[in-house]
Amino acid sequence: MKxxxxxxxxxxxxxxxxxxxxxxxxxxxxxxxxxxxxxETRNVCRDCGExxxxxxxxxxxxxxxxxxxxxxxxxxxxxCIHICRYGCSPRIRNMTPEEVMEAVQKQVPFIRGITxxxxxxTLYPEFLTDLxxxxxxxxxxxxxxxxxxxxxxEYPELTAVTDGVMLDxxxxxxxxxxxxxxxxxxxxxxxxxxxASAGKLLEVRTVVVPGLFDCEETVRETARQxxxxxxxxxxxxxxxxxxKIGVREQYAVVCRSPSxxxxxxxxxxxxxEGLDDVIVI
Amino acid sequence: xxxxxxxxxxxTREEMFExxxxxxxxxxxxxxxxxxxxxxxLEVLKLPKGLDELLNQPIDKQCICDLAEGHAPLRxxxxxxxxxxxxxxxxxxxxxxxxxxxxxxxxxxQIFYRHVPSVTNFPVYVGALDELLEPFIDDVDEAQAKxxxxxxLTQMDRTILDSFSHANVGPKATKAGRIILEAEAELEHxxxxxxxxxxxxxxxxxxxICGIRAALHSAKPSFANHSMFxxxxxxxxxxxxxxxxxxLGGGSYTLVRLILGNIAKRADNVExxxxxxxxxxxxxxxxxxxxxxxxEVEESGFFENNFLAKEGFIKRERFTxxxxxxxxxxxxNILMEKEGKTGRFGHDKEADxxxxxxxxxxxxxxxxxxxxxxxxxxxxxxxxxxxxxASDLNVSPGTRIPIGEExxxxxxxxxxxxHFHKYFPSGTGDxxxxxxxxxxxxxxxxxxxxxxxxxxxxYLSFYSSDSDVIRITGYxxxxxxIEKLExxxxxxxxxxxxxxxxxxxxxxxxxxxx
Ligand code: SF4
Ligand code: SF4
Ligand code: SF4
Numbered sequence: 001m002k003x004x005x006x007x008x009x010x011x012x013x014x015x016x017x018x019x020x021x022x023x024x025x026x027x028x029x030x031x032x033x034x035x036x037x038x039x040e041t042r043n044v045c046r047d048c049g050e051x052x053x054x055x056x057x058x059x060x061x062x063x064x065x066x067x068x069x070x071x072x073x074x075x076x077x078x079x080c081i082h083i084c085r086y087g088c089s090p091r092i093r094n095m096t097p098e099e100v101m102e103a104v105q106k107q108v109p110f111i112r113g114i115t116x117x118x119x120x121x122t123l124y125p126e127f128l129t130d131l132x133x134x135x136x137x138x139x140x141x142x143x144x145x146x147x148x149x150x151x152x153x154e155y156p157e158l159t160a161v162t163d164g165v166m167l168d169x170x171x172x173x174x175x176x177x178x179x180x181x182x183x184x185x186x187x188x189x190x191x192x193x194x195x196a197s198a199g200k201l202l203e204v205r206t207v208v209v210p211g212l213f214d215c216e217e218t219v220r221e222t223a224r225q226x227x228x229x230x231x232x233x234x235x236x237x238x239x240x241x242x243x244k245i246g247v248r249e250q251y252a253v254v255c256r257s258p259s260x261x262x263x264x265x266x267x268x269x270x271x272x273e274g275l276d277d278v279i280v281i
Numbered sequence: 282x283x284x285x286x287x288x289x290x291x292x293t294r295e296e297m298f299e300x301x302x303x304x305x306x307x308x309x310x311x312x313x314x315x316x317x318x319x320x321x322x323l324e325v326l327k328l329p330k331g332l333d334e335l336l337n338q339p340i341d342k343q344c345i346c347d348l349a350e351g352h353a354p355l356r357x358x359x360x361x362x363x364x365x366x367x368x369x370x371x372x373x374x375x376x377x378x379x380x381x382x383x384x385x386x387x388x389x390x391q392i393f394y395r396h397v398p399s400v401t402n403f404p405v406y407v408g409a410l411d412e413l414l415e416p417f418i419d420d421v422d423e424a425q426a427k428x429x430x431x432x433x434l435t436q437m438d439r440t441i442l443d444s445f446s447h448a449n450v451g452p453k454a455t456k457a458g459r460i461i462l463e464a465e466a467e468l469e470h471x472x473x474x475x476x477x478x479x480x481x482x483x484x485x486x487x488x489x490i491c492g493i494r495a496a497l498h499s500a501k502p503s504f505a506n507h508s509m510f511x512x513x514x515x516x517x518x519x520x521x522x523x524x525x526x527x528x529l530g531g532g533s534y535t536l537v538r539l540i541l542g543n544i545a546k547r548a549d550n551v552e553x554x555x556x557x558x559x560x561x562x563x564x565x566x567x568x569x570x571x572x573x574x575x576x577e578v579e580e581s582g583f584f585e586n587n588f589l590a591k592e593g594f595i596k597r598e599r600f601t602x603x604x605x606x607x608x609x610x611x612x613x614n615i616l617m618e619k620e621g622k623t624g625r626f627g628h629d630k631e632a633d634x635x636x637x638x639x640x641x642x643x644x645x646x647x648x649x650x651x652x653x654x655x656x657x658x659x660x661x662x663x664x665x666x667x668x669x670x671a672s673d674l675n676v677s678p679g680t681r682i683p684i685g686e687e688x689x690x691x692x693x694x695x696x697x698x699x700h701f702h703k704y705f706p707s708g709t710g711d712x713x714x715x716x717x718x719x720x721x722x723x724x725x726x727x728x729x730x731x732x733x734x735x736x737x738x739x740y741l742s743f744y745s746s747d748s749d750v751i752r753i754t755g756y757x758x759x760x761x762x763i764e765k766l767e768x769x770x771x772x773x774x775x776x777x778x779x780x781x782x783x784x785x786x787x788x789x790x791x792x793x794x795x
Binding site for chain 1: 690691692695716719721722724725726727728729731732733735736
């Protein structure tokens with residue numbers, strides 16, 4: 001059985017795609033975004049044991065060479081993730097697709113589907129494929145929330161059982177993409193266009209951080225390139241205002257939050273390029 | 282009529298005098314209060330033995346509560362006129378011809394509302410406004426239709442001075458329905474309350490979404506499980522007052538409620554509660570209701586003389602009565618404690634199971650009790666999960682989980698509701714304040730409604746956590762109006778005072794936001 005590290009499962013989510021969905025967050029990410037709001041989802045736990053002492057409720061125990069997490073005792077104080085030096089969380093459960101499905105099923109019939117997010121969930125394409133096959137059997141929708149570095153064209157089985165992808169466009173220019181994330185965005189852009197042409201690009205989102213990259217150019221180019229594919233399905237552009245909460249200290253001091261006016265200006269740019277479905281959050 | 286002691290007369294006179302001088306009551310509120318006080322001196326009902334000891338008690342001991350219906354009911358509590366008949370035929374008494382266009386339709390309804398009595402003296406049902414107005418909606422262009430409807434709704438908000446007044450829309454999508462919902466979203470008024478009858482197989486998503494958008498702005502409409510109500514009361518049911526399912530052209534003679542927590546206090550343990558206390562109190566309450574109904578039908582003259590009955594807008598045979606209850610949560614918790622157990626209602630399997638057993642018992646009692654004037658509902662009353670009144674302290678509405686103790690996850694909360702909603706054809710409901718972000722994803726709420734109705738939930742209300750209009754228990758008030766009242770200023774609507782009481786005693790602003 002393939003197990004993947006699951007950071008958390010939110011039973012009802014109103015912010016991870018259309019309608020009510022169960023959101024599944026997998027642990028681990030191949031990017032290192034300056035402004036990452038959940039840096040604790042990026043790495044996999046090394047079982048160093050440091051966090052065990054910080055837990056006020058006894059939810060963490062040092063087992064045989066492993067940190068054991070007891071969900072029922074956890075009071076969600078986040079002390080453990082703040083103390084961790086490795087950008088990780090001890091509140092991880094290693095789960096099979098079947099186990100995740102069991103957790104999802106509790107929400108039926110209140111949800112229309114699931115969204116798998118991260119970290120970066122496409123680090124586990126086989127898991128996603130298996131989980132989505134199970135979802136389809138139950139008539140549940142399947143969405144992926146991704147930074148776009150898995151080349152979907154190489155995973156036709158996964159793409160076939162995926163209803164849609166919500167893709168981060170961190171920066172359009174590749175030098176800037178590297179500056180923001182530490183990684184090239186060539187595959188991201190390839191994915192954006194290919195998924196759009198297959199009608200599977202549900203949403204693109206850009207976190208707006210003035211000064212970190214050319215936000216106007218990114219937003220304009222993204223909208224312009226996607227415009228021709230609207231015929232295959234609606235593409236929403238979500239503009240996300242950078243906020244300090246959760247961001248690691250060394251980056252929080254260099255990143256600025258954008259003004260309302262700037263967000264509105266960017267939304268106007270998207271609309272003027274022909275993408276009408278824009279939301280600002 | 283029985284004599285009463287002079288000391289009671291004098292105490293009432295004092296209260297009347299205080300009412301006359303009150304700085305916060307409006308003129309209409311004074312008139313209503315004076316009427317109720319005068320009525321309280323009448324003694325004409327043949328009260329069942331044992332009632333006094335259960336009814337006339339301080340709030341922490343009272344087991345039966347008649348919700349200020351008065352001592353000599355001069356009209357049924359809730360009246361549901363057949364407005365469609367009025368639109369077809371007009372009214373002789375009101376000297377009105379059937380309306381021929383939208384202007385006349387709105388004008389006719391406004392006049393009619395003035396003449397529909399109820400326990401609060403305001404109409405608790407103002408019609409299936411979408412169906413009533415749809416035939417006229419194309420008389421003018423859409424902008425003008427919306428303007429007229431907004432004026433009509435505003436007129437209602439300022440003259441029907443309490444929000445127990447209820448309009449219905451749905452389950453079919455109509456242009457009139459959509460305009461009404463859009464208008465309400467823009468107006469953000471407390472009156473009228475609105476319910477959308479919703480059936481996934483009839484109501485299109487975009488119409489439901491239009492309702493949800495309105496609800497996030499003005500805390501209404503609420504959503505009623507159409508196929509469930511239809512199954513129990515047939516197609517011609519309406520939702521009136523807070524959330525009460527009743528027959529069109531009929532209504533409810535009376536609503537009396539069991540205060541279950543206080544009944545539990547009388548019991549030694551669960552067995553004593555089930556075997557002795559609950560059956561005893563249920564029996565006395567049913568007899569009390571029987572007597573109220575007998576008086577209304579046989580002595581009050583209402584059904585012989587009121588124009589609504591004379592012209593056939595209501596029919597005596599279409600009335601029933603509501604057997605109410607509150608405080609199941611407190612009842613279960615008290616009984617659990619008496620059994621030396623710690624489990625609490627809403628969080629513990631055994632506690633919830635006890636809750637279901639108590640409901641089954643009340644349901645069974647009601648199904649064997651026969652009242653000759655409730656033919657329309659098989660000779661039985663309809664169970665009603667009452668929403669509480671402002672003075673209730675430590676009494677949760679109907680079968681609701683107390684505010685502050687709601688389960689962590691909305692899912693658990695909904696699953697809990699699904700055990701209890703089925704017992705109450707004449708109304709129950711749960712209320713969920715929803716986080717702001719849902720404004721951008723109303724389909725989130727729609728999915729919850731669809732799922733909930735599949736799981737046999739009956740009635741759901743949502744409001745946005747930042748909206749001014751909020752749902753207290755069943756009715757709506759504005760936070761800004763409560764604040765005015767708290768500062769000692771006059772406010773237009775009676776329900777604001779109830780809302781203020783509920784804010785302080787019922788902690789309604791502390792509900793868990795979803
Ligand atoms: S892709 Fe997402 S999870 Fe990964 S580092 Fe960037 S913001 Fe964080
Ligand atoms: S979560 Fe971090 S601190 Fe805790 S054991 Fe894992 S690596 Fe160590
Ligand atoms: S979040 Fe949970 S596991 Fe982490 S320290 Fe707090 S109680 Fe312990």
